[in-house]
Amino acid sequence: GPINTDMGTLTQEIDKFARDKKLEIETLKVRDQYRKEFFGNVSHELKTPLFTVQGYILTLLDGAMNDEKIRKKYLERASKGVERLVYIVNDLDMITKLEIGDLRLKIETFDIVEMVKNVFDMFEMRANKKKITLTFDTDYPKPILVNADKERIQQVLINLIVNSIKYGREKGTTEISIENLIKNKVIVRITDNGIGIGKAHLPRLFERFYRVDKSGSRTEGGSGLGLSIVKHIIEAHDEKIYVESEYGVGSEFSFTLEKAK
Numbered sequence: 001g002p003i004n005t006d007m008g009t010l011t012q013e014i015d016k017f018a019r020d021k022k023l024e025i026e027t028l029k030v031r032d033q034y035r036k037e038f039f040g041n042v043s044h045e046l047k048t049p050l051f052t053v054q055g056y057i058l059t060l061l062d063g064a065m066n067d068e069k070i071r072k073k074y075l076e077r078a079s080k081g082v083e084r085l086v087y088i089v090n091d092l093d094m095i096t097k098l099e100i101g102d103l104r105l106k107i108e109t110f111d112i113v114e115m116v117k118n119v120f121d122m123f124e125m126r127a128n129k130k131k132i133t134l135t136f137d138t139d140y141p142k143p144i145l146v147n148a149d150k151e152r153i154q155q156v157l158i159n160l161i162v163n164s165i166k167y168g169r170e171k172g173t174t175e176i177s178i179e180n181l182i183k184n185k186v187i188v189r190i191t192d193n194g195i196g197i198g199k200a201h202l203p204r205l206f207e208r209f210y211r212v213d214k215s216g217s218r219t220e221g222g223s224g225l226g227l228s229i230v231k232h233i234i235e236a237h238d239e240k241i242y243v244e245s246e247y248g249v250g251s252e253f254s255f256t257l258e259k260a261k
């Protein structure tokens with residue numbers, strides 16, 4: 001460019017350069033902190049099931065193997081631990097892709113009512129175990145066609161429905177409703193009358209690895225990533241996700257989708 005002989009402008013440019021660099025360094029610092037936290041969380045999450053599996057295998061090798069009953073019990077527990085590891089690694093894989101922005105949405109038109117029914121079928125057994133009733137409610141003419149990434153939205157429904165069962169109370173209900181929001185949007189609500197979430201937790205709820213009751217939800221076998229995956233997927237669609245909850249009363253998660261014409 002042209003040589004700048006105006007000293008005032010030059011000083012301003014140097015100042016701006018310094019400010020930009022400072023900002024860049026700050027951003028890198030934040031990112032580095034983020035990365036450290038991420039790896040800290042990941043190894044922490046993996047440790048518990050890994051130690052469990054290791055413990056059972058070592059005990060088996062130590063002689064517990066000779067007792068047929070104990071052998072079966074310990075192998076089943078080790079297998080549960082491995083299952084949990086698979087869960088966590090799958091979730092990590094997904095969250096990494098989502099955060100890198102490596103998520104190419106495959107937008108297609110599909111019937112969200114049919115999808116809700118399919119997901120209900122998948123989790124009917126699990127709901128039955130807690131005597132939870134799954135209900136679907138819409139005053140809408142069916143089918144309800146939406147434009148979205150079918151596989152990802154199914155993942156969203158799965159995560160929210162599984163949570164409503166996990167954190168639901170015995171003999172409770174999980175209700176899904178779909179309503180017209182504005183001209184080209186619908187809102188899907190997943191409501192439960194489960195344990196609910198205290199107000200103080202709501203702002204951080206969608207953060208990865210965030211859990212309200214660390215010990216309690218760990219036994220339920222989640223990865224603490226479910227809601228952050230949900231949020232990423234909905235935001236990748238340029239849609240919105242909301243949560244309303246009251247401790248001891250229940251929770252409602254809702255998200256918007258684009259209606260197909």
Ligand code: ADP
Nearest residue numbers: 163164167211212217222223224225226227251
């Ligand atoms: P997790 O694997 O722990 O279930 P999530 O990201 O899916 O992780 O959820 C984060 C936390 O939010 C849970 O640990 C739980 O404390 C709370 N939570 C999520 N859904 C519900 C719900 N429907 N009712 C009550 N608490 C919930």
